[in-house]
Amino acid sequence: MLSELSAATVRATLPAVGAALGTITERFYAGLFAAHPELLDDLFNRGNQASGTQRQALAGSIAAFATHLLDHPEQRPDAMLHRIAHKHASLGVTPEQYGIVHEHLFAAIAEVLGDAVTPEVAAAWDEVYWLMANALIAVERRLREERGGHTWRSWEVVERVAETDDVATFRLRPADGGPVRDFLAGQYVSVRVALPDGARQIRQYSLSGAPGPELRQISVKRVHEDGAPDGEVSGHLHARVRVGDVLELSEPYGDLVLDAGPDTPLLLASAGIGVTPMTAMLAHLAGTGHRAPVTVVHGDRSPATHALRADHEAYAGKLPGAAVHFWYEQDAPAGTRSGLVDLTGVPVAPGTRAYLCGPLPFMRAIRTQLIDRGVAPADIHYEVFGPDLWLAGQAESV
Missing domain, CATH: 1.10.490.10 (Globins)
Structure with a gap:
């Protein structure tokens, strides 16, 4: 005080x-x-x-x-x-x-x-x-x-999968062969790499697979920035890291985690690479037999840029109360929608708890639409990749 x-x-x-x-x-x-x-x-x-x-x-x-x-x-x-x-x-x-x-x-x-x-x-x-x-x-x-304290642990890449032209999934296991601490769906790890110029840089990536006893899985988008440097860590991972290479990872952290009983309606909304924590959440829900309705919302430029789409659909398909809504700005196939995500016409069950991940304009728009539909602000949770700019407007408005 x-x-x-x-x-x-x-x-x-x-x-x-x-x-x-x-x-x-x-x-x-x-x-x-x-x-x-x-x-x-x-x-x-x-x-x-x-x-x-x-x-x-x-x-x-x-x-x-x-x-x-x-x-x-x-x-x-x-x-x-x-x-x-x-x-x-x-x-x-x-x-x-x-x-x-x-x-x-x-x-x-x-x-x-x-x-x-x-x-x-x-x-x-x-x-x-x-x-x-x-x-x-x-x-x-x-x-x-x-x-158990902060440590950097070495993890070996055991599989690399090209999800899209700019997204690769890396599956890793501890290089020391030791046990793997469990994590909560929606959390992330920090990844530390040594770049060619000798600098060490750190980036955080959501764990995109279901919590499990042996492996970690991250799905990394190669970052291209207009008028700013491209992502150094993502570029390094895409260009240089292959099966057999070793990365340094932190323990899992992050507070965008599922906090709902099996009878709580959920809405998981993502755009672009924001799909990664949502895929882990869907995998967890499918594995634990979530009974209540789950509304899956995702927006992307096109089906070709929709990373983890097969997992997105497969995990949702295992949930008896799931409804899937995909929007694509280009080349929207039958059964999906064209343009930007718009919740008009999407049923939102009373008592829904919502989880959002994606670009800030997307999350702000979805949050506003959910509040207008009666979802309590306290029940809307979000994750920002990189520095949290959601609060940046506070500095401009005081």
Whole structure:
């Protein structure tokens, strides 16, 4: 809970700080990497830095957390904190690194805002920072303890399958032959690779197969960005990794997991490579005999770009109460729909719990349509691949 004095100061300065957060985070990362270049190699994704998405995500999370403290002083934004904590834990963020971030973030704030940063203003925002940081540290510590600590484990590629021209599935088993920890459908792993220039980079990929005792399965889309660098890790996996090669994986993390009994109606909505966690969820539901209706919604450019389509249909076909709705912008075959996903005419059962994964415009549109159809906002869950930009608008609106 934010102290009364700090709350008044943060409320008065939030518009100015929020308006400057883009510049502040840019200066912050420049100072951080100048002092600690090893972090860009071991922790931060170079592509996200080049595109600016990491700066947007940081600015959005700070603004959203501060706004929540002011609007709901007796509550913590646990959903936001847990989503961030899962990502941090999978990357191996340590409590000590929060002190490093604090040093360079507040140096950037002072540099950008100048004399406006009085001792009172600095103290108030310092309180905001440590409320957020300490909450994350506590959640991340618990997550690591549940998994026996953070370690990078070597996994051997035992099968590689071309799903589409730009999506490949990699099936892996532990190189040490040891046991495999179970995971929850919808979770992801961090994958760390050594690139040809010697840098180590990390990317997170949803586990696209059913939870099982022996293997991990990830399905990776080769990332092509207009006006920004192509995805380094996805490009490396597609170009260089074959059967017999070894990758470093974290333990599974992620809070977009099925949390529903066998009689709860579900809606699983995805677009593009957002199909990966939904396929794992469908596999789990098929394997556990889910009884209630399951509505499967997916949008893609064409059937040829729809990764894991056979699994998508096969697992849904094993559920007696499943209805499948596919949309394609091009070459839509009989039995599917043309254009963008539109839930008009799609039955949504009372009490439905929804899970969304795909591009942000898609998820925002589906969320709005579901709320208009009577689905409670608390029952709509989502996953953002890469930095979470859902909150970025918070930084622009304060």
